[in-house]
Amino acid sequence: MLRLERTEINEASPTPLYRQLAEAIRTRIRLGDIKTGDALPSERELSDAARISRVTVRRAIETLLDEGLLSRKHGSGTYVAPRIEQQAGLLSGFSSDMGNRGLRPGSVWIERGAGNPTPEEAMTLGLGIDEFVLRFARVRTADGEPLAIERAVVPARFLESPDAVGTSLYAALEAQGHRPVRGLQRIQAGLATQEEARLLSVVPHAAVLRIERRSFLADGSPIEFTRSAYRGDRYDFVTEVREPRTPDTSR
Amino acid sequence: MLRLERTEINEASPTPLYRQLAEAIRTRIRLGDIKTGDALPSERELSDAARISRVTVRRAIETLLDEGLLSRKHGSGTYVAPRIEQQAGLLSGFSSDMGNRGLRPGSVWIERGAGNPTPEEAMTLGLGIDEFVLRFARVRTADGEPLAIERAVVPARFLESPDAVGTSLYAALEAQGHRPVRGLQRIQAGLATQEEARLLSVVPHAAVLRIERRSFLADGSPIEFTRSAYRGDRYDFVTEVREPRTPDTSR
DNA sequence: CAGTGGTCTAGACCACATA
DNA sequence: ATGTGGTCTAGACCACTGA
Known part of the structure; x- marks a missing residue:
């Protein structure tokens, strides 16, 4: 089970809490503390453990949803999504x-x-x-x-x-x-x-x-x-595409 | 100036307020009530006029930022972004x-x-x-x-x-x-x-x-x-790419 | 049913832009 | 100095899932 303590959060840092929290979770996933398919602690648990309001916890989670690291299921929980290799569809020179x-x-x-x-x-x-x-x-x-x-x-x-x-x-x-x-x-x-x-x-x-x-x-x-x-023989272009409609059920 | 009255929002509708509000703003932009480069009323103004909390107003605006319809400038305002033709980079068959x-x-x-x-x-x-x-x-x-x-x-x-x-x-x-x-x-x-x-x-x-x-x-x-x-002579693939870093200054 | 995510509020304070 | 967006909180209620 993921244990997230308030200590990981630096109150004084100019970095917003939701980003610090997102980074902390991202790190846990990268390190394998929580694995693909595992459920994250509930938003309320995270909120209590890190002593951060639930609204802010949700914001951190939304960042990770956008990155494709997590997926949410209403009424069930928040899960670590299978890795989709690199991030594509990004603007780069x-x-x-x-x-x-x-x-x-x-x-x-x-x-x-x-x-x-x-x-x-x-x-x-x-x-x-x-x-x-x-x-x-x-x-x-x-x-x-x-x-x-x-x-x-x-x-x-x-x-x-x-x-x-x-x-x-x-x-x-x-x-x-x-x-x-x-x-x-x-x-x-x-x-x-x-x-x-x-x-x-x-x-x-x-x-x-x-x-x-x-x-x-x-x-x-x-x-x-x-x-x-x-x-053509040496280059391929990789891009990521997202769902077309705006069910926007994720936020 | 955009005038948004509470009347446009249907309290009873099962559609969340932030989506109704986003749709209302989207419509105003489409109809030309507010034009490219114009500033939207401030979040507080929208909040007062529609009698919706500022948090919810922000959420509606964030939806439109994601769609590329609006752009925000800290300390200055929220503006209607120039039209970037159709939405590309979407998943479709x-x-x-x-x-x-x-x-x-x-x-x-x-x-x-x-x-x-x-x-x-x-x-x-x-x-x-x-x-x-x-x-x-x-x-x-x-x-x-x-x-x-x-x-x-x-x-x-x-x-x-x-x-x-x-x-x-x-x-x-x-x-x-x-x-x-x-x-x-x-x-x-x-x-x-x-x-x-x-x-x-x-x-x-x-x-x-x-x-x-x-x-x-x-x-x-x-x-x-x-x-x-x-x-190759009859098809081109169009895709939209986004900024690589995660300054995430938009939400 | 208990537990989870989804939506919403009112109010606070900070950081930045503009004049 | 004023007004704008940016962050954060505590608490409420709804909708859905799953035992």
């Missing part, structure tokens, strides 16, 4: 994507500069045609092998200069306080053009995965428009 | 996917029957090799044109018989009370084999999008393993 796959990211620059947006870019990024954009085109490599061609466009006002981008565009954006929080991706299958084949070291007409991404800041403003072509 | 795209779904059966799982299927679906599975293989059509080849495997215990599946596998599963709530998809680009080319009416070596999906019930049990091959 090429660099952290490769990191998750255990590959070393790299890049070879094709183009880096500023200019006026094309009408399509202006539309996608919600820009006037007089606002500048920065362009970044690279061959992205994994462990030194070419894996993708990536062409990114970012409104100029979000970055000091094109040179602010080292290996990771996302890192550069975040450094300036512009962190994308959501994105919309369109994925297609296609055949490599002559030029793509050359850059990716594949034969012409090899299969490529084309990914188009628009990402947005928390307030909804578009911050990035990227088109990529990945080698 | 072929039939409803086509419905969303305004196409008429159809199918031509290739195989329908029961059998023992392959080792791979047993592993993926968490089955013993003595448990039966049902198999459904179809050419899926959109407005009568072949669009994809879909091969689904479902543990036999979730369906009365293979014939329970008409056009929609998901509809059949749901009819038996087994609704998948999350799925994991793997997407790859490839070239059509001879047989695929024939079934899809494309030339051999045309680009195809291969999608592998495992989906799960609320309690985490695997319920479906499906492999599909979509025509």
Whole structure:
């Protein structure tokens, strides 16, 4: 049985109680103190043991439900859900994507500069045609092998200069306080053009995965428009999907 | 200014207040009463006007944050987020996917029957090799044109018989009370084999999008393993991605 | 039936934004 | 300084599950 004492909770910490509690439970699950299929102590028990109000306990549990670590059954209990490997469907740039796959990211620059947006870019990024954009085109490599061609466009006002981008565009954006929080991706299958084949070291007409991404800041403003072509033989895209309706029975 | 009166809330309804309130706000946004970028009335104002506690008001707002309809700024206010077209990243079967795209779904059966799982299927679906599975293989059509080849495997215990599946596998599963709530998809680009080319009416070596999906019930049990091959020239896969970290500043 | 999660309240205090 | 969202509490009642 999981025993959670008040001692695990740091009253003075600036971290909210519900997050500390969520983290404590997450840790117990990771360590195997409570295993897949086991029931968590009831909300009231947790509340008593940790001396935290039940509302706050529920909030912690809801965090873990969102993460897919727990599942609740009305009238029955809260259970540790079977592991669904990694978290997918998360917004990440090429660099952290490769990191998750255990590959070393790299890049070879094709183009880096500023200019006026094309009408399509202006539309996608919600820009006037007089606002500048920065362009970044690279061959992205994994462990030194070419894996993708990536062409990114970012409104100029979000970055000091094109040179602010080292290996990771996302890192550069975040450094300036512009962190994308959501994105919309369109994925297609296609055949490599002559030029793509050359850059990716594949034969012409090899299969490529084309990914188009628009990402947005928390307030909804578009911050990035990227088109990529990945080698079909070396890359797959993993995504997690959730239930469509909004029964919202979970909270 | 948005005016929300208590009259919009039906005290007697079995629908929870927070959902009624969320629906009311959703409607106001859809009707254009409050437009993109506008601030919502403060939580306290909404609470007073609707005579609903602030906690409950927050809960309604959180629902809409999850849907991407609103964004919150600490110390400032809650705003209507710019529209990000449709909801993507949702779990849906072929039939409803086509419905969303305004196409008429159809199918031509290739195989329908029961059998023992392959080792791979047993592993993926968490089955013993003595448990039966049902198999459904179809050419899926959109407005009568072949669009994809879909091969689904479902543990036999979730369906009365293979014939329970008409056009929609998901509809059949749901009819038996087994609704998948999350799925994991793997997407790859490839070239059509001879047989695929024939079934899809494309030339051999045309680009195809291969999608592998495992989906799960609320309690985490695997319920479906499906492999599909979509025509690359007629289909794109759209998905929404969210921020990776868990700042969870939204709730 | 007892025990569990689901919903709701009124009120408090803190942290941040804006002027 | 005021107003906004962010966190937290104690307690209540309902709805569902399972012995």
